[in-house]
Amino acid sequence: MGRVQKLPYGKSFIELDMDKLGNVQLIEPNCVVNEQDEEAIVREALEHPMGSLSLKELTKGAKKILIITNDNTRPMPSKVTIPAIIKSFYCDERYYDITILIANGLHREMREEEMREQFGEEICSKYRIMNHNASDRTQLVNLGRLSSGNILWLNRLLTEHDLIISEGFIEPHFFAGYSGGRKSILPGVAGEETILHNHRPENIASPYAAGATLDRNPIHQECQEAAKVANLAFILNxxxxxxxxxxxxxxGDPVKAHAYGCEYVKRMMSVPAKRTDIVITTNNGYPLDRNLYQVVKGIDTASKIVKEGGVIIVVAECMEKVGHKKFEELILSCRSVEELYFKMSSPPSTADKWQVQILARALKKYKVILVSDGIDQALSERLFLIHAVSIEEAVKKAFALKGTGASVTVMPEGPVTIPVVNDEVRCLG
Incomplete structure (x- = not known):
């Protein structure tokens, strides 16, 4: 084997022989290697907040403090960040009632063992940790209508605490522009009705509801307004x-700190690229490739640089198979990609419909080959995907569809890459 490219797969890698791909371009985000202590990076940010007083100042007079965090579908380093947040304001002479709220959105609740893995034993034993359940009306409070008309149902803990802090990590998000910041509130700790309105088909269909796009993005704008109404005071992203x-x-300030972080990530992850016949990508391994529901993000990123009628190969372990039950049921309820696309693009808004809408948009234009141990051939076919047991078989099938002279892109880190289409970029072949 000549030039080998490792493709993230679960907690390991799959090796791809680049020499067998012919006319190929490799696009990867700028891999800024961490040469500084993680705790030091976080501490520096907390000591010099953007557009905000420090947490030490903000917590004066606050007894009940709520820290909102990600669930385990995100690689959030909470073992580093949560202790740093608390240490930045904690004073032995004062009493604090600290609650950690997991922003599950419409994802399932985290299990106890998953919390220990995500947050560590010390945090789990020392602080109250609560799962947000968007479908449990007893957890929710109505905070009125947003300018879009959406009724803002949020977890009532936000109204029962003196100070609200959120943590998160920033990466391109396929319809909210970027993750982090305001997304801790909506969809993170919002009610199902509010999330469904925000993720409704007409919003998803907006050309501005796209990865690395915040300007005029209706989903981002509504989430930002929700965070303001919720009195989100301080973020660490x-x-x-x-x-x-x-x-x-x-x-610091939820708007200013998040905007600065998005610009940083944009510079780090933007890569010039040209459209090709075949795109080979991943969902960047565990935890993002744990199920097909999440893998839609990698497929959508690949769709930005594959030619019309082209082929997307996505490598993903899918240890939890399809993932969300409603997501699977929506796909299986349709007999064709055309029917799937039509139904998912039409009202009403229902749980997980947005994810199927984005998948259907890709399936309507491209063939998608899935390399996965978690989803077999029979299920793949029912999901309108082409199954391959290995990357070699997937490449063979792709060339059979597009011809041996087809141009190829390899994008190893999938959804954490921002491909910037530029037809002047030369291939490596």
Whole structure:
């Protein structure tokens, strides 16, 4: 084997022989390697917040403090960040009632063992940790209508605490522009009705509801307004390198710190690229490739640089198979990609419909080959995917569809790459 490219797969890698791909371009985000202590990066950000008083100042007079964090579908380094947040304001002479709220959105609740893995034993034993359940009306409070008309249902803990802090990490998000910041509130700790309105088909269909796009993005704008109404006071967001280590931290005002972090990530992850017949990508390994629901993000990123009628090969372990039950049921309820696309693009808004809408948009234009141990051939076919047991078989099938002279892109880190289409970029072949 000549030039070998490792493709993230679960907690390991699959090796791809680049020499067998012919006319190929490799696009990867700038891998900023962490050479500084993660704790030091976070501490520096907390000590010099953007557009905000420090947490030490903000917590004066506050007894009940709520820290909102990600669930385990995100590689958030909470073992580093949560202790740093608390240490930045904690004073032995004062009493604090601290609650950690997991922003599950419409994802399932985290299990106890998953919390220990995500947060560590010390945090789990020392602080109250609560799962947000968007479908449990007893957890929710109505905070009125947003300017879009959406009724803002949020977890009532936000109204029962003196200070609200959120943590998160920033990466391109396929319809909200970027993750982090305001997304801790909506969809993170919002009610199902509010999330469904925000993720409705007409919003998803907006040309501005796209990765690395905030300007005029209706989903981002509504989430930002929700965070303001919720009185989100302070955020700590981080950027991660290719090894999922912290390379940047942005703390302070929810709008200013998040905007600065998004610009940092944009510079780090933007790569010039040209459209090709075949795109080989991943969902950047565990935890993002744990199920097909999440893998839609990698497929959508690849769709930005594959030619019309082209082929997307996505490598993903899918240890949890399809993932969300409603997501699977929506796909299986349709007999063709055309029917799927039509139904998912039409009202009403229902749970997980947005994810199927984005998948259907890709399937309507491209063939998608899935390399996965978690989803077999029979299920793949029912999901309108082409199954391959290995990357070699997937490449063979792709060339059979597009011809032996087809141009190829390899994008190893999938959804954490921002491909900037430029037809002047030369291939490596």
């Amino acid at each position: 981080v950027a991660l390198d290719c090894n999922k280590k912290i390379v940047g931290a942005f703390a």
